[in-house]
């Protein structure tokens with residue numbers, strides 16, 4: 001998959017909305033892309049998309065990749081004329097909301113006329129009307145409203161979902177910005193890894209899972225890891241890229257390759273093999289210390305069944321959980337190549353070695 005194709009894939013993945021618990025539109029894109037990449041594609045009861053690519057060895061080990069499909073969003077809690085009250089689904093930052101366009105997905109009477117959703121705006125009081133003190137404070141979510149225009153509100157029900165818009169935009173130097181790069185960047189890396197694997201020999205069976213409901217509790221990872229029963233798993237997510245105003249020790253450099261997480265959430269044998277794959281193919285990567293809960297699918301997968309040796313590959317992004325998340329396309333491609341190289345190097349001896357590497 002070249003950079004142009006990867007950019008097109010990421011654009012497709014970020015242009016659809018999939019707030020936690022309502023990921024079907026994104027899942028459909030993954031199922032469509034997967035037709036060229038995986039012999040088997042299915043969805044489970046939680047909406048996880050599970051792709052399987054058979055390895056050459058029999059019986060083969062099973063490696064699971066997990067990248068979450070869902071994104072943060074908003075849920076309607078009260079309809080007041082054309083104004084909607086809302087709560088956050090996942091870690092929404094209220095500071096990022098005033099002045100934004102949103103898409104509201106109605107389910108009430110007449111909603112079928114608007115399959116693409118309704119346009120809405122999150123406004124606020126004009127600065128002229130605020131006291132000096134009020135201007136310094138952020139408006140809490142409970143005081144913000146989505147303005148739909150009066151006529152449309154009847155078709156919106158409490159519980160309906162809304163997502164802030166953030167169009168896919170190419171910037172200078174191979175940088176791209178969009179909403180939901182957390183974690184469509186990871187989903188794109190996972191799918192690109194499958195496209196690299198198509199041209200390689202690999203012994204192990206690969207289960208690439210696009211998981212649901214990560215942002216509200218890692219739920220898709222919990223059920224899919226239980227169902228897939230892998231011998232090894234690697235979660236793919238985003239991490240904090242170097243950003244003005246953030247400490248160097250809290251971030252990883254951008255455009256230096258993906259980060260390989262290392263801490264109690266990761267199995268030493270998986271981490272060493274991820275690094276070895278990067279070293280062997282001269283794919284740059286960054287080591288990222290993660291002292292406890294990685295906050296990713298990997299946290300749930302690690303303690304599935306009797307325990308699954310787990311690794312974490314992260315793509316650095318800026319402005320996480322905002323509509324202008326920013327990544328470097330080359331880092332996504334490097335993550336894909338690293339994952340493919342890692343899988344290609346898994347052979348019959350690995351399963352016997354892992355217990356001694358704890």
Ligand SMILES: [Zn+2]
Nearest residue numbers: 182183237238
């Ligand atoms: Zn994420």
